[in-house]
Amino acid sequence: MSFIELKDVSYKYPYTKDFALKDVNCSFEKGKFYGIIGENGGGKTTLCNLIRGLIPHFYLGKLTGECKIEGKDIRDWDTAELSSKIGYVFQNPFTQISGIKSTVFEEVAIGLENLGVPKDEMIERVMKVCEQLDIGHLIKNNPNNLSGGQRQRVAFASIIAMDTDTLVIDEPTSQLDPEGTENVFKIIESLKHSNKTIILVEHKIDLIAQFCDEILVMENGSVAFSGPTHEVLTKRELFEHKASIPEVSKFGLAMEDAGKPLSAIPITIEEAYELIKERG
């Protein structure tokens, strides 16, 4: 059964003219890794807000259609309850630090405190997450004095410590320097093996190609394409839509156009390497 299911969903923010989501139909299954791509203003973040229940509970506006999480309509969910099911990490590393804790260790524990996790278990879980995310050396630091990249890792740690079944991650690297980006990628890679449902919005298409099981391409508030990663990223229409696809896929398509096709269109460098090698 689908964990999250959207049927003909349209949404308009208050005091705006255009719909941010138009007749969106899609579903997300448990345990899969989803990538959402598309141009800015295409509705990616709005979709995340909906899945997180921020629409319609935090953002007013007009919501029509059916959006169900675990079979229950989003309008009937309590946002507090939803926050213990769906974790959320977004762009800005600065607004994701609570500002009320004086060490990273306490900052990472904040969600667990709110959920009422017993103290001894809390300490163990925080230690484990800090180790896993490689921020063990930062636990005594004041989170309010960290760099953007470090803050983003602390933000991930706070959310991952809560151990939600689902994680919505909205462009986690868009405000980071290359080193910070690299570290966040490592976190995302480790999530790949965690059996969680992951919904990742990301511009860096190579990352999407590498990790995602399925992809949604958002355009003007609608889902333009969706399906298994390989299938979507090698679509010629997508290339013609000027949506970003991996460089190696462009290469594969160009080879086809030149009449010298590879046996398949690659989406990662490794695949391309294999395909070219097999041709000899």
Add this chain to the structure above:
Amino acid sequence: MDKEFAYSFKDYVKYGNGFKDLNPISKLTISLCLGIASCVIHRWQFGIFLFFLGIILALYTRVFDRFIRSLLVIAIPLLLLTSIMRQLQYGHVEGNTPIFKIFGWQWYKEPFIASMDIAWYIIGFSSVLLIYFLNTEMKDLMLALENRGVTHVASYIMLSSMQSIIDMRKSANTILESQKARGIETDGNVIVRMKAFFPTLGPILLSAMSGTEEKAIAMDARAFSHDGGHTYLRVLRPIPVWEYVIDALAVLVLIGSIVYAIMSSMHAL
């Protein structure tokens, strides 16, 4: 990873100083009772007593420097201005007792005592509260309040206010620096400086206020509005009996001061 640090959270919060380690609420009770008693008694003698009590506690808790610096800023203008004001207004009233002359200006006893009563009761009040604030982390006070049933939203608001001030000061300095670098005058006459005020405050304010939306979302993701019981990583020491005794004594001082004030005003009638 510093495991020792991580496991230190298993213990109660402690600072290793008898006064500092009092429960923030008992400490507040003591300070407020003494401070209010100072207002009620309204006598220089009690004010000076609290001032010396403050000095002793400041030395004991190693905050003397900060204590005396903050207190002098309050005390010196208060003592000077209040006594001068009183002499100017009531100095030459008939029946007053001359006490001393300053550069030929005759001072009188009655208005002088009246001004000392006022200045010292405020100094006494300030002394005990300064000692309180210098020896209490706001996060501990808020934690103690939460333990007594105050909502964690109150803690968030208080602690976040303090952090926001720090953050906003940083951005104000950055913006002022960059304005100087861009050649916007921040020195010069009042009008010039006033003009520099708006472009400095505006952006800081708007970005901080707009950032609240994301902050709300981030805190929501951290189960901020979850109300099914809350646990705490930091835990305060259970309050020992003798601490309640000190609290009770402080309350007694306050009650005593009220009785004293009523008695003396009845006497005056």
Add this chain to the structure above:
Amino acid sequence: MSRKDSNRLTWFLIPIGVAVNFIGGTIILLLKLPIYLDSIGTIIVGALCGAWPGVIVGLISNILTAITSPNNLFYAPLNMAFGVLAAYLSKKGVFKKFIPTLISSLGFAFIGGAIGALITWALYGFDFGSGTTAIVVLPIWKALGSPEVPVTKFLIQLLGEFSCDLLDKSITIIVCYFILKAFPTRFLSKLPLGPIYISDEAKALDNE
């Protein structure tokens, strides 16, 4: 959508309001201007979120200044009252136009003067205080050759604090006016009194 959810942003705006109260003062200090501007945050939060949030901003601001200067606690009612007045005027739509806004500074200065004078009065044994105002009001009182009628003294004190406050509050309120104008619709729509400041064009869009 429940009311509780829509008001949640208020909790997060209060700390910013407190910080703005402080930062106004800091910038003024850095620029060496002869005013305080320490209630901008209280007024903005009062105007956007209502009386209680405004009162809380005022109270916390005074508690935090009390950390270094405890006698500021006595003046907390002042800043709290600004929050209440701001919410009241905001609901009446006063801050939407410049001239009414400017006139409203009289109200803020009056509160500053009246409550300020009352507090000083009580604090200093029902007599003149020891602040800068005292230096101004004492000569006036002397010049009037006033007898021992306490009311006259109180009125002089009130008038003195009112005039000292008027310049400060006029500038404060002008700053607030422009800030309220600059907020994006998206942000305003999530605050209890925010919709007051949303333009009619934007409101029309919502009904389409």
